[in-house]
Amino acid sequence: MTIESISAITLATHDMARAVAFYRALGFDDIPYGGADAAFTTFRVGAGYLNLIATPRDKQWSWWGRIIFHVADVDAVYSKALSAGFSPSTTPRDAEWGERYFHLTDPDGHELSFARPLGK
Known part of the structure; x- marks a missing residue:
């Protein structure tokens, strides 16, 4: 398997x-299920999905890792984040492993990375 x-x-x-x-x-516009008033929301991301689930305030979490989204233009997403008033933890840069990327933490503390393989 x-x-x-x-x-x-x-x-x-x-x-x-x-x-x-x-x-x-940030540009996640395709919502096939849920929305702002729902307990569960799904965003279509390419061939996959990013889901959000509402949890009670007493349910806490700590750092768990990061989600990496490949995007067409890292700098454009970074600019979109800044213009929305968000504060990315890094600026776009070219990494030694062959990607251009930046990191941003969502309002619930989930770390996101927006990246593009160099040369694409």
């Missing part, structure tokens, strides 16, 4: 409306 792909990742949020607004401001 071979694992072929990741279908989806689900992130917890304490405030669905805030989380949906955050991801929409």
